[in-house]
Amino acid sequence: MQLKDATVLVVDDELHYREIMTGWIEKEGSRTLAADNGVRALELLEKNEVHAIVTDIRMPVMDGTELIKRVKARGKYTPAAVAISGFSDLAPRDAYDLGIEAQLSKPVERKALISALRRTLMDREELWAETFRTTSLPGITLEFESLAEALRQKRIAFGRGGFCMASKVPFPEESSISFELNFIGDGQIVSGQGMVRWCAARDQLTGIEITRVSDSARAWVAGLARSNQTVSFIPRST
Numbered sequence: 001m002q003l004k005d006a007t008v009l010v011v012d013d014e015l016h017y018r019e020i021m022t023g024w025i026e027k028e029g030s031r032t033l034a035a036d037n038g039v040r041a042l043e044l045l046e047k048n049e050v051h052a053i054v055t056d057i058r059m060p061v062m063d064g065t066e067l068i069k070r071v072k073a074r075g076k077y078t079p080a081a082v083a084i085s086g087f088s089d090l091a092p093r094d095a096y097d098l099g100i101e102a103q104l105s106k107p108v109e110r111k112a113l114i115s116a117l118r119r120t121l122m123d124r125e126e127l128w129a130e131t132f133r134t135t136s137l138p139g140i141t142l143e144f145e146s147l148a149e150a151l152r153q154k155r156i157a158f159g160r161g162g163f164c165m166a167s168k169v170p171f172p173e174e175s176s177i178s179f180e181l182n183f184i185g186d187g188q189i190v191s192g193q194g195m196v197r198w199c200a201a202r203d204q205l206t207g208i209e210i211t212r213v214s215d216s217a218r219a220w221v222a223g224l225a226r227s228n229q230t231v232s233f234i235p236r237s238t
Contacts, residue, residue: 001051001121004029008117009048011041011055011067012083017106021054021083024110025117038062042070050078052120054113056106057084065090068098072231077160079120079233083108092173092198096207097236101161124161124222128213132193138171139178146185147224151238156181158224159232162194162209166238171196171206179208190217197234207234 008025012018013036022032033048035041039062041055053071057064064082071078081102084090095103102116119127142165144150151157156165171177173196181190191214198207213221 001123003114003118003121006051006117006121007031007033007049009033009035009041009044009050009053009055011035011038011053011059011064013037013056013059017056017083017108021108021113024113025054028114028117038064038067038070041067045071045074045078052117053078053080053082054117055080055082057082057089065098068100072099075231077228077231079160081113081116081120083113093200093207093236096159096162096197096209096234097232099160099231099233101233124210124225125218128192128210128218128222129215130212132212132214138175139180140165140167141180141182143182143184147183147188149185150183154238157230157235157238158221158228159230159234160225160228162197162207162234164205164207164235164238166204167206168204170199170201173197173199177208186220188217188220190214190221192217192221203237205237207236209234 008030010018010021018034022034025032033044035044037059055064080100082100083104083106101120104112156163175196177196178193193212194208194210197209
């Protein structure tokens with residue numbers, strides 16, 4: 001979906017920010033809805049089909065974290081570009097698991113907000129079709145009997161934008177990485193590139209956002225993303 005065809009809900013208790021962000025988004029051709037807290041936002045979600053949410057985190061009545069938890073509990077996927085001051089209120093592992101797809105610092109820059117919204121709304125096959133970068137990125141190569149067996153053994157779990165994998169090797173957060181996942185029984189070799197969004201050394205788990213996937217496997221991985229029932233962007237565990 002393109003941004004101009006989407007309905008975007010903006011949630012912020014500060015009128016100034018709310019009006020600025022709705023103005024930016026409306027200039028892209030989008031329909032916008034606005035709320036000053038999570039309770040009002042939920043009311044609007046019940047009455048309208050919303051394709052993306054931009055929400056502040058710290059708000060009275062109901063904050064942005066509780067709002068996104070309620071959205072996830074509905075079981076209907078709604079991508080969220082969240083305007084917050086870093087991750088001070090919400091750890092990356094939890095944020096991505098809730099379904100949050102982008103974290104933006106306040107004051108939010110127009111270019112960053114619009115770019116985040118466009119990416120959240122884009123079909124994964126199109127999003128992951130970017131040309132691979134020639135790089136000396138660290139790489140991982142994993143082999144599985146099949147996807148079903150990998151899931152059963154809790155070695156990997158896919159979300160709508162990435163995957164959580166079991167790993168004894170800690171990777172630096174926010175670092176680029178290349179990967180090759182061989183699902184032998186499925187006849188699928190998934191070559192791609194991504195970003196390490198979080199690393200839980202104690203649990204020996206790593207969360208990776210997918211940025212590129214090879215032509216031969218892109219449709220298969222995009223299918224996993226579309227059929228995901230957890231609503232997570234990157235699951236917090238396998």
